[in-house]
Amino acid sequence: xxxxxxxxxxxxxxxxxxxxxxxxxxxxxxxxxxxxxxxxxxxxxxxxxxxxxxxxxxxxxxxxxxxxxxxxxxxxxxxxxxxxxxxxxxxxxxxxxxxxxxxxxxxxxxxxxxxxxxxxxxxxxxxxxxxxxxxxxxxxxxxxxxxxxxxxxxxxxxxxxxxxxxxxxxxxxxxxxxxxxxxxxxxxxxxxxxxxxxxxxxxxxxxxxxxxxxxxxxxxxxxxxxxxxxxxxxxxxxxxxxxxxxxxxxxxxxxxxx
Amino acid sequence: xxxxxxxxxxxxxxxxxxxxxxxxxxxxxxxxxxxxxxxxxxxxxxxxxxxxxxxxxxxxxxxxxxxxxxxxxxxxxxxxxxxxxxxxxxxxxxxxxxxxxxxxxxxxxxxxxxxxxxxxxxxxxxxxxxxxxxxxxxxxxxxxxxxxxxxxxxxxxxxxxxxxxxxxxxxxxxxxxxxxxxxxxxxxxxxxxxxxxxxxxxxxxxxxxxxxxxxxxxxxxxxxxxxxxxxxxxxxxxxxxxxxxxxxxxxxxxxxxxxxxxxxxxxxxxxxxxxxxxxxxxxxxxxxxxxxxxxxxxxxxxxxxxxxxxxxxxxxxxxxxxxxxxxxxxxxxxxxxxxxxxxxxxxxxxxxxxxxxxxxxxxxxxxxxxxxxxxxxxxxxxxxxxxxxxxxxxx
Numbered sequence: 001x002x003x004x005x006x007x008x009x010x011x012x013x014x015x016x017x018x019x020x021x022x023x024x025x026x027x028x029x030x031x032x033x034x035x036x037x038x039x040x041x042x043x044x045x046x047x048x049x050x051x052x053x054x055x056x057x058x059x060x061x062x063x064x065x066x067x068x069x070x071x072x073x074x075x076x077x078x079x080x081x082x083x084x085x086x087x088x089x090x091x092x093x094x095x096x097x098x099x100x101x102x103x104x105x106x107x108x109x110x111x112x113x114x115x116x117x118x119x120x121x122x123x124x125x126x127x128x129x130x131x132x133x134x135x136x137x138x139x140x141x142x143x144x145x146x147x148x149x150x151x152x153x154x155x156x157x158x159x160x161x162x163x164x165x166x167x168x169x170x171x172x173x174x175x176x177x178x179x180x181x182x183x184x185x186x187x188x189x190x191x192x193x194x195x196x197x198x199x200x201x202x203x204x205x206x207x208x209x210x211x212x213x214x215x216x217x218x219x220x221x222x223x224x225x226x227x228x229x230x231x232x233x234x235x236x237x238x239x240x241x242x243x244x245x246x247x248x249x250x251x252x253x254x255x256x257x258x
Numbered sequence: 259x260x261x262x263x264x265x266x267x268x269x270x271x272x273x274x275x276x277x278x279x280x281x282x283x284x285x286x287x288x289x290x291x292x293x294x295x296x297x298x299x300x301x302x303x304x305x306x307x308x309x310x311x312x313x314x315x316x317x318x319x320x321x322x323x324x325x326x327x328x329x330x331x332x333x334x335x336x337x338x339x340x341x342x343x344x345x346x347x348x349x350x351x352x353x354x355x356x357x358x359x360x361x362x363x364x365x366x367x368x369x370x371x372x373x374x375x376x377x378x379x380x381x382x383x384x385x386x387x388x389x390x391x392x393x394x395x396x397x398x399x400x401x402x403x404x405x406x407x408x409x410x411x412x413x414x415x416x417x418x419x420x421x422x423x424x425x426x427x428x429x430x431x432x433x434x435x436x437x438x439x440x441x442x443x444x445x446x447x448x449x450x451x452x453x454x455x456x457x458x459x460x461x462x463x464x465x466x467x468x469x470x471x472x473x474x475x476x477x478x479x480x481x482x483x484x485x486x487x488x489x490x491x492x493x494x495x496x497x498x499x500x501x502x503x504x505x506x507x508x509x510x511x512x513x514x515x516x517x518x519x520x521x522x523x524x525x526x527x528x529x530x531x532x533x534x535x536x537x538x539x540x541x542x543x544x545x546x547x548x549x550x551x552x553x554x555x556x557x558x559x560x561x562x563x564x565x566x567x568x569x570x571x572x573x574x575x576x577x578x579x580x581x582x583x584x585x586x587x588x589x590x591x592x593x594x595x596x597x598x599x600x601x602x603x604x605x606x607x608x609x610x611x612x613x614x615x616x617x618x619x620x621x622x623x624x625x626x627x628x629x630x631x632x633x634x635x636x637x638x639x640x641x642x643x644x645x646x647x648x649x650x651x652x653x
Contacts, residue, residue, distance in 0.1 A: 008373035015362070015370070097350070097357040097374055098333035166285040252336040253288050255329070257275055 008099065012107035017115060020082070035119035036126060039067055046188070060219050064132040067123050068218050069187045069211035072146060075116035076153045076207065077178045083108035083157035084174055087165050091258040101251045102244060105161040109154045117146070124218070138217035145217070148233045149210050155240035158247040165250065165257050187211055206232045260345055262426050262457055263308040263331060268340035270301040270326055293338045300326045301337070302481040308474075310346075310425075313458040315472035315489060317465070317496050323481040324461045325430060328352060331459065332428055346457070349375055349424035351415055358411060364399035368418050375422040385421040392443075393417035408435050420447055427451065428459045433467075445471070465493045469638055490606070490636045498608035498632065501569035521559040521624040524592060525550035526613040528629050541606055541635030541644075545599040549613045550592055551585070558585050560616040561595040562623070567642055568608035568630070579620040603644040606635045 043063040083105035087094070090104050128134055164170040185207045191199050202208050209232040216222040273284040273294035284294055300323045308314045318324050329335045330342055332350040357374070358367045368389060372382045390399060393413040395406075403411060412435045419427065433444050448458060448471060462468050468475060468489060475492035477485040485492050528537055529546040539545055551559045564575035578585070578595055585593035608630065615625040637644075 007378050008370070010379075011370050011373045015359075015366070019361070093357045093359075095329075095334060096352050099374055166281060166288075249291070250288060253294075255335045256272055256294070257281070257284075 006103070009103050009107055012103055013111045013114070016108050016111035020111065020115075035071065035116075035123055039063065039070075039123060039126075042066055042070070060132065064127050064219060065190075065215065066188065067127060068215050071116055071120040071123055072149055072210060072214060073182065073185065073187050073207065075113045075120070076149055076210075077182065078116070079109040079112040079150075079153040080156050080160060081174055081178060082112055084160040084164050085171055086157070087161045087254060088258060094254055094258060101254060102158060102247050105157040105247075106154055109150070109157045113150050113153070132219070134218050135221040137223070138219075138221055141217045141223060142214050144233075145210060145213050148236045149207075151240045152206065152236035155236065155243040158240075158243040162247040162250040162254075165254050181205075181207070185211060206235055261307040261309050262344070262346045263306070263459070264341075264343040265304060265306045265331070266341045268301055268304045268327075268330055268337040268342060269299065270323075270330060270335065271297040271299050271338045273297040300481055301330065303340070304476075304478070304481075304483050305340075306476055306483070306486065308426075308457060308459060310457055311452075311455050312474055313452060313472040314460075315468035315475040315493075316459070316461045316478060317463070317468060317475060317493065318478035318484075322478045324478050325352070327478060328428055328430055328459075328461060344426075346426040347376075347424050348426045348428060349419045349422050350428040351412075351419050352428070352430045358403045358415065360404035361402055363402055364393075364395070364406070364414055367403055368399075368414065371415070371418045372422065375418065375424075377422055389414075389417045389421045392420055392447075394440075409437055409440065412436050413440055416444055420451075424456070426457045426459060430461045431463060434462075434464070465497060466638075466640075469493055494606050494608075494632075498568050501567055501608060520554060521615040521617055522552040523549060523613055523615045523625045523627045524552045526627040526629065528611060528631060537629065537631035538634050539602060539631055541604070541633050541637065542601050545602045545611070545631075547597050547611060547613065547629075549595040549597075549615075550588060551595070551615045553591050553593065553618075556590050557618040558587070558593045559618055559624070560620040561585070561597075562612075562614040562616055563595075563597050564612045564614070565599075565604070566610050566612070568610060570610075571642075573604065573609070573642065577616065577620055602633065603646075604633045605637055605639055605642050605644060606633050607642060608632045 043066075046066065047062050086105040086108045087101060090101075093099075093104075094101055124134060124139070160170055160174060184202065185205055186202065191202055191208065191212070194202065209229070213229075216224075271294050273280070274297045275281045275284055284297075287294060304327065306314075316324050316327060326335070328350070329352070330337050331344065332348060332352065333342070333344070334352070336342075357371065359370065362370070368386070369379075369382060372385075373379075377385070393399070393410075393416075395410045395413055398406065398410060399414070403414075406414075412433070416433075416436075427448070433441055436444065445467075452458060452471070458471055460468070460471065472489045474487065475489040476483055477492050477496050485495050526549050527547065529548075547563060549561050549563070551561060553559050560577055560579045562575065562577040565573045567573060576597075583595070585595050588594050609632065610628050610630050612626055612628040614623050616623055
């Protein structure tokens, strides 16, 4: 099944965008304004109150350092949180119509990513205007990084949303888990700030690889890659593939449990 | 010819999932790749084949498993046992709402539903006017569906399904919600649809509709296929079952009276074809019955013969003394009556014929025996008796 040509999938994505993002907003303007306001809040809190500094970052200030990692993380985490109940929220549809139900979480993740990527672009433009030079090749190189990150988010969404049908507690466990994941990922800080055993441990977190490479590509113009850098993209693909299998095995029984 | 639909030995269990422990156990067995084999059994070993052009009706009591069967057929749920094979472009209209999202406008839901039925946006653009004209709900299409009446939801749902040009249309009891003129419109549409060689699979409680639209039928009873075959045979047995169900109480009451044993029915038999222990008389054939009555005092008792429907509704009754008939004496205490109803005008269905012994004055009912029989034949006439008639002075 080709997602891009599937009319039903497009309908689901556009429906999700309209209900979740555009319904109560006066238009597209808010879509860009909202993330920028959020960035302003973070900039104020971390540079003025906490006096956060980024070590070894040369001329890069804390705000660009944070912004470049924060938006992809938000897309990743919100994608999972929003789609976790995508199956049970659509129980009426599942009980009446036969369709590929994996489209439900996939459309939610896709809509979330599309919206946050629009915000990301806006943030990157504002950063450039404010005097943080972004590397043009870095912008290009970060596209595949973001696509792999989307795949990982989609995979975990498939896993969580199908498991949630059988184990309702997933809805309660996920938010604190994602908060824990956020703070154990070097988004608000740099790995180099951590003492030895912890920085090693942190490299096992796939999101660490994503945020570090986005920063390297966009801010530092550092394009060094080794064979080890294949690990996380391959891992993301495997998670997506395995989760899709898992979802399809369970989806035949959704109606019995909803 | 390849069947449109083939079901083989389909059973469905709904696993027990109310307690968290049961839920986890059922989940674990699914993860291990096993189908749940216990729980509430809704379908039990159902097999059927539907061929192109052979429209199929599914009938049965509430809770018999009809809707579950449709869900299995449309692929909404998978059977616990057995196989399902569908070789057609299917459009299904199950239950009210048909998968509509209440917060979205009619137009948005039409787009969603059409995409679910496999239409591309370009195909839909070409058909949108047709859909809106068929649904005929005016400016309401721009309102959220939650503000619709149930009839309007069905109108819109049916309009989309009609536009998707299916080969097999599966409907649950949904048309009943529409008003008279919309129902007629749908039935006209279905008739054209059938004339074009397509196939309908419907669940309905309206035997009239099932007989009108379907050629074959399946009666589902407690999850099992109780009877399957020609639509008339199946609907007649189903109706007879209901008549008997509501009549059994009344018969019990009746059998308690008239037990005054002076004059007795010694023998009562009906002449007819025996078809698997069931007495069958063809519509329009003669119904003959013979009564042998016993009289302790040698005076000939009066015979009363009555016919009633399986639910106990009297159809006709006549006593020998009404017609001034005397019996043939078999011996001093036994008397024989023979009665023949010529060219029986009862419509197909189940009936009971009763023979009674009355006292010689024809005042008191003394003994009763009854025989059940059914009238066979194919007829779409309604009621239980054929009234001779002609139309426009012909005939």
